[in-house]
Amino acid sequence: MSSTLSPKHKRKPSTRRQRAPSHLPPRDAHEAALVAIRSFLKCHTSYDAFPVSFRLIVLDTKLNVKKALQCLLLNGVVSAPLWNSEKSAFAGMLTVLDIIHLIQYYYRTANYDYAAMDVETFRLESLRDIENELGVAQPPLVNEHPSSTLYDAAKKLIQTHARRLPLLDKDSATGHEVIVSVLTQYRLLKFIAINCHKEIHQLHMSLRNLKIGTFVSKDPATKDPHNPYHPIATATLDTPVFDVVHMFSERAISAVPIINEDGVVMNLYETVDVITLVRLGAYQSLDLKISEALNQRSPDFPGVVVCSPSDSLGTFLQLLKMRRVHRLVIVEGEEEERNGGKKGRLLGIITLSDILRYIIGISNMENVKEADEDVKASSSTTPDPSLNKSTSYKQEPPNLPTS
Known part of the structure; x- marks a missing residue:
C-alpha cells in the first residue's frame, strides 16, 4: 500500500529507533526465537491471556x-x-x-x-x-x-x-x-502474536522449509487414485453437502477446500456453514450441491486465507493480530508457476493445531520432557496489557461465527 503526500507537506524525519540487526545466522535466529517464545509461555499463566471483559456461555x-x-x-x-x-x-x-x-x-x-x-x-x-x-x-x-x-x-x-x-x-x-x-x-496464538514482537520478526523461515501442516502427497506409494490431493479431503462445487458432512464427522475436521478441475482453490466449506442450514431448519438442504449451499452463507464470512510455500511463519502470526484466521490454505505461487505449476492449485493446509505444535516444539508427546529442558526459566518479554485486552470477548469467537 502506498500513499502520496501534498507538496505543501514535507515528511518529518523519522525518530523511530531502528532495530539492531541480528548477528545470528538465519536458522539460528529462528530457533532462538522459538526458544524465547516457549520461555515466555512458561512464565505466564492462562489468566494472563484473559481479556478484560468476556462472556462465558455455559x-x-x-x-x-x-x-x-x-x-x-x-x-x-x-x-x-x-x-x-x-x-x-x-x-x-x-x-x-x-x-x-x-x-x-x-x-x-x-x-x-x-x-x-x-x-x-x-x-x-x-x-x-x-x-x-x-x-x-x-x-x-x-x-x-x-x-x-x-x-x-x-x-x-x-x-x-x-x-x-x-x-x-x-x-x-x-x-x-x-x-x-x-x-x-x-x-x-494471538496472545503470542501480540506480545512477542521481536521473536515473531525472527520467524522468517518459509513454510516450505518448516514442513508443518498437511501437504498433498507426492509419494506414489501413498497416492489415492480416488483423491489426487490425498491426504487432504477436497470437494467441488458439484459435491453434495452431505458428502462433506461425512468428511467432517469421519475425519474430525472443520473445513474442506473446494477446488475446480485443475485443483485451483475456489472456496472453503466449513462446519459452521452446515450449522447455518440447520438454523434455517433446512435439513433437506444437505442434498444441495456446495455451489447452492454457498449462496446461503452468512455475509460475515471472512473469505479464504491462502498463502504460498515461500511465506513465513512470522507473516502468519502478524496476520493473526489483525484478523481472525483459523487455517491457511497453501497454494502454488509464482515460484511454482515458473516451474510449470498452476497458480492457486492446492498444495496443503496449515491449521492452528499445526502452528501451535510447531511453536511448542512437540511433534510427539514422548518428547515433552526433552522440549521442557530446552526452555529457560525466565523471559525478558513481558505481555502488553493494552494490546492483549479486548473490549469484549465471546468464548471461542466465531469466523462466521467460527471455531
Missing part, C-alpha cells in the same frame, strides 16, 4: 439440542462448556462437531421430519451415545486450572488434539468445580 446437559443451538447462534459462538447440574460438575464441551455427528446420525437412521421433531426433545447429555453409535472418537474430557502456565496449557491442547481447553477452579466455600473460562488455540 449449557446445562439437560437442555435440548435445538435450544442449545439457538443459544450458541444468538450469542455468536460455536462452542460452550457443558454443566451437569445434578452432580454440579463440568461435563465437557458442546462444539459444532457434535452437531455434525447428530446430523449424520439422523441422515443415516431417520427421515428429515423425524429429525426435526426429535431435535426438539433430544438432550445434550445424549450426544455421547450418538458418537458411540457412529463409531467416531469422543471429545476428550480435559480441563486445566487458570493458574497453569500457558506452556502447560498448550501441551495439553496438543496432547489431547483439542482446539479449546476449559479452565476450571474450585469454589472455596462449597468445593464444587467452577468454570472460569475457555482457552482456545486462537486466543493462545
